[in-house]
Amino acid sequence: MQQHILTLRIAYEQDVVLARQRAVVIADGLGFDRQDTSRIATAVSELARNAFRHAGGGSVRFAADHRHLLIEVNDQGPGFSRSPDAPPPPAGNPQSRGRGLTGVRRIMDLFELTTGRDGTRILVGKALPAGQNAPAPGLIQDLVRRLCQQHPQSPYEEIQRQNQELLTAMASLRQKQQELEQLNRELTDTNRGIVALSRELEEKADHLQQVNRLQAQFISHLSHEFRTPLNAILGLAQLLLDGADGELNHEQRKQLGYIHLAAKNLADMVNDLLDLARIEAGKMTLRVTPCSAGQLLSTLRGMLKPTLNEKQRQVELVVEDVSDDFPLLETDGGKLAQILRNLVSNALKFTERGEVRVRATYDRWLDQVSFQVVDTGIGIALEDRERIFEEYTQIDHRLQEQVKGTGLGLPLSRKLARALGGDLTVESTPGRGSCFTLHIPRRLQKLSDREAP
Numbered sequence: 001m002q003q004h005i006l007t008l009r010i011a012y013e014q015d016v017v018l019a020r021q022r023a024v025v026i027a028d029g030l031g032f033d034r035q036d037t038s039r040i041a042t043a044v045s046e047l048a049r050n051a052f053r054h055a056g057g058g059s060v061r062f063a064a065d066h067r068h069l070l071i072e073v074n075d076q077g078p079g080f081s082r083s084p085d086a087p088p089p090p091a092g093n094p095q096s097r098g099r100g101l102t103g104v105r106r107i108m109d110l111f112e113l114t115t116g117r118d119g120t121r122i123l124v125g126k127a128l129p130a131g132q133n134a135p136a137p138g139l140i141q142d143l144v145r146r147l148c149q150q151h152p153q154s155p156y157e158e159i160q161r162q163n164q165e166l167l168t169a170m171a172s173l174r175q176k177q178q179e180l181e182q183l184n185r186e187l188t189d190t191n192r193g194i195v196a197l198s199r200e201l202e203e204k205a206d207h208l209q210q211v212n213r214l215q216a217q218f219i220s221h222l223s224h225e226f227r228t229p230l231n232a233i234l235g236l237a238q239l240l241l242d243g244a245d246g247e248l249n250h251e252q253r254k255q256l257g258y259i260h261l262a263a264k265n266l267a268d269m270v271n272d273l274l275d276l277a278r279i280e281a282g283k284m285t286l287r288v289t290p291c292s293a294g295q296l297l298s299t300l301r302g303m304l305k306p307t308l309n310e311k312q313r314q315v316e317l318v319v320e321d322v323s324d325d326f327p328l329l330e331t332d333g334g335k336l337a338q339i340l341r342n343l344v345s346n347a348l349k350f351t352e353r354g355e356v357r358v359r360a361t362y363d364r365w366l367d368q369v370s371f372q373v374v375d376t377g378i379g380i381a382l383e384d385r386e387r388i389f390e391e392y393t394q395i396d397h398r399l400q401e402q403v404k405g406t407g408l409g410l411p412l413s414r415k416l417a418r419a420l421g422g423d424l425t426v427e428s429t430p431g432r433g434s435c436f437t438l439h440i441p442r443r444l445q446k447l448s449d450r451e452a453p
């Protein structure tokens with residue numbers, strides 16, 4: 001149901017101004033915001049001016065239903081045939097009602113046009129502000145009272161007010177434009193940053209590739225440059241020790257022994273370093289061959305027993321025999337021996353009395369082999385148990401000063417264990433001893449039938 005608010009007659013130019021002023025008061029009274037009020041006033045002013053100019057006058061009626069503020073403009077003029085959607089006719093054409101009406105249609109929510117030889121009726125509407133249903137009758141009465149009390153402003157004042165509205169609108173537009181420009185600038189900067197960042201990343205990737213290449217080159221150079229002279233020193237020292245150049249006196253033999261030992265230590269260290277570098281660079285090759293755990297352990301015993309020095313007379317190296325039905329391993333026997341050598345030599349280094357025991361077990365169910373190196377040595381504190389697998393880590397202890405080492409044995413052993421498809425772990429009780437466990441699959445699958453990581 002419609003509630004009537006006000007009807008105005010348009011007979012003179014001032015009535016157009018009055019209609020606009022009334023539209024502002026009504027829209028404001030119904031709670032429209034500034035922008036919508038301004039749109040409603042513009043529409044009313046446009047329609048009233050049309051009626052005055054093209055039909056010699058008419059009427060403007062304001063009403064409200066439960067959804068819209070409605071404005072109906074009627075005239076008894078000659079009507080017009082153009083659709084308000086058609087392009088505007090040239091300026092000066094008395095029928096030029098198109099442009100204004102198109103604008104009105106755009107800024108209002110409802111637009112109905114009926115035109116004929118005996119007049120035109122245009123109904124426009126604006127949806128009431130959000131959350132507002134039909135305005136309460138009290139509100140309309142109040143509005144009507146306010147409208148009756150208002151004196152019409154002079155056209156001059158109205159133009160001034162409109163000017164101010166225009167200026168405010170322009171200022172807000174300018175601010176919006178500035179905000180947009182600022183946003184644009186920020187976007188351009190961000191874009192530039194992203195481009196620079198991706199270029200930097202590309203450069204870094206190139207650089208890394210180059211470093212990788214250089215590292216691989218370095219490794220192959222080092223292995224040649226270091227190992228060849230070291231092997232020469234070792235070989236020649238051994239020859240002299242064997243008396244190839246005549247008998248040596250006691251002092252010469254002793255000094256040559258030191259040279260040989262130092263060269264041997266250096267060779268071990270260089271080999272560990274090269275192995276680590278090779279693993280890091282993904283250049284390590286595995287040679288899978290059938291090997292017997294029993295043989296591997298007896299070689300280990302033969303190799304390490306003589307290294308027990310004077311002070312370690314109270315330490316016994318026990319290598320348990322493997323059972324007769326222990327299956328053959330298919331793995332890289334060289335790497336496996338290298339890991340066990342490291343573990344046993346550590347155990348011997350850090351055990352003053354008691355024993356170092358090595359045993360191998362086979363888990364048929366998992367088809368997995370475990371090697372354990374158990375000692376009765378100084379043990380490792382809980383907080384150090386993972387650290388010892390990091391390069392160059394050695395734990396402070398009285399014994400540490402008496403033994404040789406660089407802190408590469410365990411990190412290398414763990415990497416080798418993982419390369420063999422297994423792992424290396426430790427359990428320990430400080431002051432009582434440690435137990436290092438290496439477990440690997442009995443059969444190392446070749447790369448081709450190994451699952452991609």
Ligand SMILES: Nc1ncnc2c1ncn2[C@@H]1O[C@H](COP(=O)(O)OP(=O)(O)OP(=O)(O)O)[C@@H](O)[C@H]1O
Nearest residue numbers: 346347350379388394395405406407408409410434
């Ligand atoms: N069986 C063990 N008992 C007690 N401490 C150990 C034992 N094995 C290793 N550690 C500790 O872990 C450290 C690291 O061992 P790792 O084998 O990596 O180096 P290293 O034996 O000192 O030198 P390298 O093996 O390079 O000759 C040792 O220095 C020692 O402090």
Ligand SMILES: [Mg+2]
Nearest residue numbers: 346405409410
């Ligand atoms: Mg070691």
